Amino acid sequence: MTPLGAKLRRLRAERGIALKDMAKALNVSSAYLSALEHGHRGKPTWFLVQRIIAYFNVIWDEAEEIQRLAEISDPKISIDTAGMAPEATELTNVLAREIGRLEVADLKALRDDVVRRAVRDKG
Template sequence: MTPLGARMRALREERGVSLKQMAAALNVSSAYLSALEHGRRGKPTGFLLHRIITYFNVIWDEAEELQRLAELSDPKITIDTAGLAPEATELTNRLAAAIGKLDADDLIALRTELQRRASKPRT
């Protein structure tokens, strides 16, 4: 499941809306919407994302959060390490090999550490 898919499912459940009802309202198939929620489809187009935001009638902060989650929800990301340090290529390959073996706590810890280190000013 992608970050956007998890949030969409939570919004549907909070509002008591079935996948089929939401799909009909958005004029997409329930199979597509299910695949979007489960990460078997890439992030939605900007147009569809806007329709999802409108469907849930969310406030601006939450609409921005859905847009941010959509940007982080490509389940088939490609990382080009050409021209970077050898450690970048090694890290990318190790992560690709191990990601399916990591539990949620491991993934959260790695994400948190990456965010912390990436936000530090470079000296």
């Protein structure tokens, strides 16, 4: 499941909305919406994200969160490390091989550490 998929599923559950009803309202198939929630489809188009925001009638912070989650929800990401330090290639290969074995808490810790380090290096 992608971050966007988890958010959509949570919003639907909170509002008691069936997947088929949401799919019909968004003019997409139930199969597509299910695949999007489960991470079997790439990130949706900007237009579909805007329709999702309107469908749930969210504004401000929640709308921005949906847009942000859509941007980071590509389940088939590839990383080109050409021209980077050898450690970058090693890291991406180790992560690709081992990510499925990591616990959720470990994934969150790694994500937070990478973000913290990237922000620190910019400042």
